[in-house]
Amino acid sequence: MKRSHYCGDVRATDTDKEVQLLGWVHRRRDHGGLIFIDLRDRSGLVQVVFNGDDKKLLAEAEKLRIEFVLEIKGKVVKRTPETINKNIKTGEIEIAANYLEILNTSKTPPIEIADPTNEPDEMVRLRYRYLDLRKDKMRENLIYRHKIIKAMSDYMDNKGFLEIETPFLTKSTPEGSRDFLVPSRLNPGRFYALPQSPQLFKQLLMVSGMEKYFQVVRCFRDEDLRADRQPEFTQLDIEMSFVGRDDVISVIEGLLEHSLKALEKDIDQYRGKIIPLISLPFPRLSWEDAMNRFGSDKPDLRFGMELIDISDLVAGTECAIFAKTVKSGGVVKCLNIKQKKLSRAELEKFEELAKKLGAKGLAWMVLESDGPKSPIAKFFKEHELELIFKKAQAETGDILLFAADKFEMACNVLGSVRMELGKKLNLIDANSFKFAWIIDFPLFEYSETEKRWVSRHHPFTSPQGTLDDIEERFLKDPSSLKAQAYDLVLNGVEIGGGSIRIHRRDIQEKVFKILGLPDKEVQLRFNFLLEALEYGAPPHGGIALGLDRLVMMLAGMESIRDVIAFPKTQSALCPLTGAPDVVDPHQLKEAHIRIAA
């Protein structure tokens, strides 16, 4: 049984041809003696007519219901001008059926496949995912995803990269996210871990002399879920030998340019999608600039409203909160909301948000024609206010929001407020795609919970500078050490990150030491890496792109789940299969596992 055409591909040029179609009943319009069926397959819709000339066939067609699976044979006929349907690709023709076989019937589906406006509760969508995936939106998203990943693979191949698979059953490493563990039946009491990323294997492949590696690979992290985070997700993982930061960056820029262009070819398979126009090279911002100007290490560059640092202007004022903050090494920053009205209640909402994020408060000034209305204006002298207004380019009708805190806290708080304002005040053009590189990240950050310095990227990231430099600067101020790391950001979302790696044992050991990892632990967990670095490891570096997130952004979706065929709920459950589930006691016994009750 073979089809002659896909439903969506039949055209006026096929007129008078006998065709054979396979598909699902999308909609039916039963006029009694005349029945229309919209037949759907992956390619789209075509109208099939049972015109009543053949009474037996018509009687059979009367049995048809939504989502029945059919084999249809018939003749392609041109529609009369007044019956042409411009809304579908096949609207100039229809199929005059002369044969119908019902290959399968269908219960009434809990999801209205033909109605794009009716989107059921996500629980229903995931429970009946195979039906949800029949809808245009999801089908188009999955095709779009396939096309872009295929284009990426082709590009990598053309550039001489080898796709090499790395193990899923691997070793748990300290640092980083929580591992998913897999018990080893053959080795009682021992566990594999699913990889958080193929990081160490791709480095070992560089030691192996593979030079250019890539992999479209699943990664696993047992952390709490978000709209853009799933416990398993897909990366385009890349590693190269003998490269520096700019080499990696230019590969990715070329990759994205190529892949987005390739999407244009198949645009009719995912109508409604925008193919972003991008211009190379992407802007680069140092981490510090990104924090200073946008209050985020993944700034959304689709709108302005940058943060303004007024620390030097308030240090000597009588505004105690501001002056004290600056004196103790913190910063005072503000946002200028140009010519927008916000009620006192709305301003208080933003203060609430700031406090939730850990700020002590959020001060505001409403610049009215008769002067600034503000709880804190009285602490400033006239000329002090004027300097602040000048720096913030504030004029009557503007509103200023202030945060005073340690550098990162003040930036993050105003950065979040900025994003909320951007959404609330409609400053964001949903059709624009702003890529940017964030570079010169700090190598370490201090973990308050662990009371020690931890890697901001990962412990294999090469520091900027020489070994002596590193020792000296670490002793003086660990936060001043910069990493040879880079993140790719799109519209305020981190879609990739990478670094030049450490390829010398002595430096790697030094970093482990700084991180406070006991020698024994290092020996146990990372000895294989340290050893490998001693056998002619070339300088190398790479990057990984989060493909789910990238596709989500490009496809205009708000959730990563809309570009994953079978995702999990926020509590990491699969409503379709019921995973995770209890297992048979025999299986537990074989895995040498006892459940603590």
Added chain:
RNA sequence: GGGCCCGUAGUGUAGCCCGGUUUAACACGCCUGCCUGUCACGCAGGAGAUCGAGGGUUCAAAUCCCUUCGGGCCCGCCA
């Protein structure tokens, strides 16, 4: 671990604030009948809901209170 929002026929919603004229409404879908040019077909009729679950307040609870379950968004977490 914490904050916020949601849960009403198969699906999407209204009703909830301020308890009683509600016999829980509307749209889609479903069922029956009619219909030869529709394409969101139309027309006539019909079935379908213990209002997530449990408890409480009250003469009276979808509506108020408490508990609990499930879903979503966020903070923490995500080298």
